[in-house]
Amino acid sequence: MALVKSQPEIETMARAGAILRTVLDTLKAEIRPGLSLLELDKRARQLIEAAGGKPAFLGYKPSGATRPYPATLCTSVNNVVVHGIPTSYALRAGDIVSIDCGVKINGWYSDAAFTVAVGEVSPQLKKLISVTEEALQRGIDAAQHGNTVGDIGNAVGSFIKKQGLYVVKGLTGHGIGTNLHEEPSIFNEGKPGTGPKLVPGMVIAIEPMVAIGTNEIVQLADESYGTKDGSIAAHFEKTIAITKEGPRILT
Numbered sequence: 086m087a088l089v090k091s092q093p094e095i096e097t098m099a100r101a102g103a104i105l106r107t108v109l110d111t112l113k114a115e116i117r118p119g120l121s122l123l124e125l126d127k128r129a130r131q132l133i134e135a136a137g138g139k140p141a142f143l144g145y146k147p148s149g150a151t152r153p154y155p156a157t158l159c160t161s162v163n164n165v166v167v168h169g170i171p172t173s174y175a176l177r178a179g180d181i182v183s184i185d186c187g188v189k190i191n192g193w194y195s196d197a198a199f200t201v202a203v204g205e206v207s208p209q210l211k212k213l214i215s216v217t218e219e220a221l222q223r224g225i226d227a228a229q230h231g232n233t234v235g236d237i238g239n240a241v242g243s244f245i246k247k248q249g250l251y252v253v254k255g256l257t258g259h260g261i262g263t264n265l266h267e268e269p270s271i272f273n274e275g276k277p278g279t280g281p282k283l284v285p286g287m288v289i290a291i292e293p294m295v296a297i298g299t300n301e302i303v304q305l306a307d308e309s310y311g312t313k314d315g316s317i318a319a320h321f322e323k324t325i326a327i328t329k330e331g332p333r334i335l336t
Contacts, residue, residue, distance in 0.1 A: 088260060088267070088268060088269070088286075088287055089284060089285075089286035089287055090262055090286050090287075090288055090326070091286070094193065094262070095286070095288060095326050095333075095335070097190055097191055097193045098190075098193045098194070098195055098261075098262070098288060098324070098326070098335050099326075099333075099335045100190050101138060101188045101189060101190040101193055101194060101195035101335075102188070102195035102197070102324055102334075102335035102336040104133060104136045104137070104138045104188045104190070104195075105133075105138075105186060105187065105188040105195045105196075105197050105336050106197070106336050107132070107136070108129055108132045108133055108136070108186060108188070109184065109186060109197060109199060109336075111128075111132060112125060112128065112129060112132075112158075112184055112186075113184070113199060113201055115128065116176065116182065116184075116201055116203060117176070117203070117204070118175075118176055118177055118178045118203055118204050119175050119176065120175065120176050121172075121173050121174060121175045121176070122158075122160040122162075122169075122171035122172050122173070122174050122176070122182075123171050123172060123173055125158060125160060125171065125184070126156050126157050126158045126160065126171035129157045129158050129186060130143070130157040133157065133186075133188055137190070138188040138189060138190050139188070139189045139190070140157040140186075140187070140188070140189075141186075141187025141188055141189045141194050141195070141196065141265055142154050142156065142157060142158070142159065142185075142186065142187050142265075143155070143156060143157050145265060147168075147265075147266065148266070149308075150308055151308065152308075154168075154170075155170060156170055156171045157186065158171055158184055158185065158186050159183070159184070159185035159186070159198075159309075160182060160183075160184060161182065161183040161185070161309065161318075161320065162174065162176070162180055162181070162182050162183075163180055163181060163182075163317050163318075164311045164312045164315045164316060164317055164318060165183075165305070165309050165310070165311045165318070166183075166253055166256065166294050166296065166302055166309075166310045166311060166312060166318040166320060167183070167185060167198075167256060167294060167309065167310050167320055168185075168308060168309040168310055169183075169307070169309045170307045170308075170309065176203045177203065177204075178203055178204030178205060179203065179204060179205065179206055179207075180202075180203040180204075180206075181200055181201065181202050181203065181206060181210055181213075181214065181317060181319065182200065182201060182203060183198060183199070183200040183318075183319060183320040184198060184199055184200075184201070185197075185198035185320065185322065186198070187265060192263050193262065193263060194261050194262065194263070194264070194265045194324075195261070195324045195335055195336050196261055196265065196290045196322060196324050196336070197290075197322050197323050197324060197336035198292060198320050198321055198322035199218075199320075199321055199322075200214050200217060200218075200319040200320055200321060201214070202214060209297065210317060212248070213250065213295060213297055213317060213318075213319045214319050216244070216245060216248045216250055216295060216319075217245075217293050217294075217295040217319040217320065217321050218321050219244065220241045220244050220245050220273075220293040220295065220321075221241070221291060221292070221293050221321040221322070221323060223240040223241060223244050224237045224238075224240050224241040224271075224273075224291040224293065225291060225323065225325055225332050225334065226240065226332070227239070227240035227241075228283060228289070228291065228325055228327060228332040229283065229327075229331060229332065230283060230284065230285055230327055230328065230329050230331075231282070231283065232282075232283050233275075233277075233278055233279055233280045233281060233282050233283060234269055234270075234271055234272065234275065234279075234280035234281050234283070235272075235275035235276045235277055235278060235279035235280040236275070236277050236278065236283075237271060237272075237275065237283075237291060238271070238272040238273055238274045238275025238276075238280070239274070239275045239276060239277050241273045241274070241291070241293050242272075242273050242274035242275065245273070245293065245295055250295050250296065250297060251295065251296045251297070251298070251299055251300040252273045252274050252293070252294075252295065252300055253273070253294040253295065253296055253300055253302055253312075253318065254300045254301060254302065255302055255310075256273075256294050256302065256310065257270045257271055257272050257273065257292075258270070258271030258272075258273070258289060258290045258291045258292040258322070259271060259289065259290050260287070260288065260289050260290075261288055261289065261290050261324055262288055268281075269281045269289070271289050271290065271291055271292070273292075273293050273294065283327045284327060285327055285328050285329050286326070286327065287326070287327040288324065288325070288326045288327070288335070289324070289325060289327070290322055290323070290324045290325075291322065291323060291325065292320060292321065292322035292323075293320070293321055293322075294318060294319075294320045295318060295319050295320075296312045296316050296317070296318040296319075297316040297317050297318070298312065298314045298315075298316030298317075299312055299313050299314045299316060301313035301314070322336075323335075323336045324336045
């Protein structure tokens with residue numbers, strides 16, 4: 086697979102990303118206590134298909150999974166870090182939920198995620214969400230032509246640790262293109278100047294995953310990943326293209 090995409094290929098990914106951004110903005114505005122995860126998933130699929138895209142996750146079988154993914158969204162509540170499968174669970178005030186979604190157009194992918202509070206939550210959870218979102222922005226700011234994957238990881242991980250929170254182990258961002266997950270892996274920790282160099286035309290998904298109490302995860306019965314100690318986690322993600330002018334956010 087080509088790590089460097091042509092300008093027309095990036096523009097197709099940007100179209101997929103624009104659909105995804107609109108869908109996620111719509112879902113975020115609709116999240117409320119009493120809304121079920123299955124309702125959210127149904128809404129997402131309707132919005133994607135109405136816009137001319139295809140749900141990227143539906144039927145996708147990631148590495149390590151025993152079966153294809155059965156839904157449009159990953160809906161990860163509270164201690165679930167990523168890959169939570171939508172169920173009839175109705176969101177409650179005080180929950181936080183991470184929504185991860187992808188859109189495909191003409192064989193090209195986009196991928197993004199956000200975490201949001203459901204109703205009022207504690208100051209600790211508000212901090213978790215804001216730190217994770219800021220860590221993503223710091224990773225994006227480090228994604229400059231000539232920098233390395235290690236520079237992104239350092240920007241993300243050092244900020245999270247300074248806030249007294251934990252970078253989740255074993256889960257990373259990734260390259261993206263005609264496959265949802267491509268090389269290189271985008272770690273949320275790293276040493277400046279190490280790892281693959283970032284060059285114009287690379288497209289990557291940066292995605293900090295942060296927990297309050299531990300960096301250790303366990304795989305749950307539905308093949309999602311949760312924190313080992315049951316503490317709460319958050320997740321933000323954007324797809325970006327590396328350009329000579331700086332990172333271009335596609336989602």
